[in-house]
Amino acid sequence: MPDRAGQHSEAAAPPYRFRRQGRSLALALALMAWLLGLTALAVLVQASPWLVALLGLPTLPGLYELAKNPQSGLDLTEDQISWFTGSSRGAVPLERIARLRLDTRLDFSVRVTLVLTTGEKLRLPHPATPPIEGLTAACDLRKIPHERYHFSLF
Known part of the structure; x- marks a missing residue:
């Protein structure tokens, strides 16, 4: 399967899947x-x-x-990232993503923003945000660049 640079990789990365329910x-x-x-x-x-x-x-x-008990989640496959929370849904093909921006807030929550190749920014809904270690590992497998910023206010 072609990777982000157009070259064929030996093994496809397994899909990354995250699910969360509102009731805890x-x-x-x-x-x-x-x-x-x-x-x-x-x-x-x-x-x-x-x-x-x-x-x-x-x-x-x-x-x-x-x-x-609203459900939320995120899926990262070989060709797209998709998320849902409540009745809202979104998806972006991986080739349109320039990088992932991970902002740690003062309350230690993390906001994930998709920076697209057009310069547009899409913020993932907080309930659909998975644990950051798993997300960055899945991005590394797919060669999606990501950058981490600590304690940004906006």
Whole structure:
């Protein structure tokens, strides 16, 4: 099979596949701890109901993810990279990718941006972002250049 330089390689790289579901034990435990804290605030401290309701608003996205359990993932094959999260999907042929840019944020999350040969940039959705070590290893097998930037703000 031809590689990125047009030469034939001896063995094709196996497809890289990553899947994630919205429902997780860590999310359930975090929500339970937050809601128990709000209950203690309401019962023990007798906080105002509007304050407890206001502090309960951040739990709504997590409760939604527990109930809906949205799936997300990424596939990297010999000819394209594709991803999905919820109802959105995207795919780009590998020959259109100039490089992958990996930005580590201050909260230690990593944003993956595809820089295309046209100069256009596509940011992968965070739920579809796989562990970076596996992604970079799969990119190395396919000779996709990648660059790592630590603690960029934007």
